[in-house]
Amino acid sequence: MISIKGLRKVFTSDNRKINAVDDLTLNIQEGEIFGVIGYSGAGKSTFIRLLNRLEEPTSGSIEIGEQEITSLNTRDLRKARQEIGMIFQHFNLLWSRTVKDNIAFPLEIAGVAKQEREKRVQELIDLVGLSGRENAYPSQLSGGQKQRVGIARALANKPKLLLCDEATSALDPETTNSILDLLVDINQKLGLTIILITHEMHVIRKICRRVAVMEKGKIVEQGDVLDVFSNPKKPVTKKFVQQIMGETDEAEDTEKILATYKEGKLVRLHFIGDAANESLISKVIRKFPIDINILQGKITQTQSGGYGTMFVQLKGEEPDIQQAIEFIQSETTVEVEVVRDVQ
Structure with a gap:
């Protein structure tokens, strides 16, 4: 040492x-x-x-x-x-x-x-x-x-x-x-x-x-x-x-996304470590009858794993969307933040 x-x-x-x-x-x-x-x-x-x-x-x-x-x-x-x-x-x-x-x-x-x-x-x-x-x-x-x-x-x-x-x-x-x-x-x-x-x-x-x-x-x-x-x-x-990650203003990006997408539930996903390598989106789509539209995001890899943020739009029945969010929160290490619920 x-x-x-x-x-x-x-x-x-x-x-x-x-x-x-x-x-x-x-x-x-x-x-x-x-x-x-x-x-x-x-x-x-x-x-x-x-x-x-x-x-x-x-x-x-x-x-x-x-x-x-x-x-x-x-x-x-x-x-x-x-x-x-x-x-x-x-x-x-x-x-x-x-x-x-x-x-x-x-x-x-x-x-x-x-x-x-x-x-x-x-x-x-x-x-x-x-x-x-x-x-x-x-x-x-x-x-x-x-x-x-x-x-x-x-x-x-x-x-x-x-x-x-x-x-x-x-x-x-x-x-x-x-x-x-x-x-x-x-x-x-x-x-x-x-x-x-x-x-x-x-x-x-x-x-x-x-x-x-x-x-x-x-x-x-x-x-x-x-x-x-x-x-x-x-x-x-x-x-x-x-x-x-690039010279981005997350608050400004969020406002642009909110202004552009007027329906569905807008969610920010935070990926850290092994979670960044999981096929999360396809897994959720297969498990729940909802549509997921990836709006913006970037994942960067390090020797210890990846990290990054992704904005997604969730569309479907409210109970199904809520179950999908609960699944992500309970079954993965991805952090979920609902930016706006415009159902």
Whole structure:
């Protein structure tokens, strides 16, 4: 487990102190993919650089496994860093070296014998899907391929922890998804703990189970991704959720729906978790003699399940409609809210 307590980083600029990371406390479980999200200036990049002491903390403690990182001397820190891999937004590759030589670089520094080094490099090339590109130079690679080299290089010394600093921000959406799939694959195959920082909520949604939201150096909200998505408490978290759900004004949408549909019972369904994957509408139609007209809705998936809202119009005899609503409320986890009864 990674245990971070009271972590603080203060920079001084023009005789003014800036709390880049402010009294941050966080626990991350071994083997999980943990997301940290925040807008530019939130302190997330400083935070991740504190974890391997690329930035020296002003105060606080960082414990990775049973090792107190903040108390290590230079020699012990160098050794500890071999178990902490890191990938960057702009790849940070050595442009005069080939793919295999970039991946081999940390092994050379660690003094690994040539034969063992070559074997390890080939294993990593196969793992990240770069077979056939071993002798290419970074200038000959796409953005996604460069990041795959960066990931392979970060894994060279068989780390227990992988830090991802905006690892997909420089990539197009399709390439981003392929890199995220690769990180999930690596997490599952190697049991590697991954801490991923980003300003993109869809990245968190796709591969993380837990997330911490940062603002002005502090963690303002944290928890299971599904819980944070479905019930955001802070304004900054609500803005991130809008990245996924779209810039919608639910009150305005409700008024438009009410103005358009003048008959039947108008109902808002709230889906959270496994309920979002159920074939609810078809199940209700088969069970009760009513018509259901889907008016508007959006369901978004996370690693822990889906969430979202759907507006529907229920038409039929009042007793049948009421039985259908009671069935949904009693037999599923879908929340039902009657917006207007215009029978």
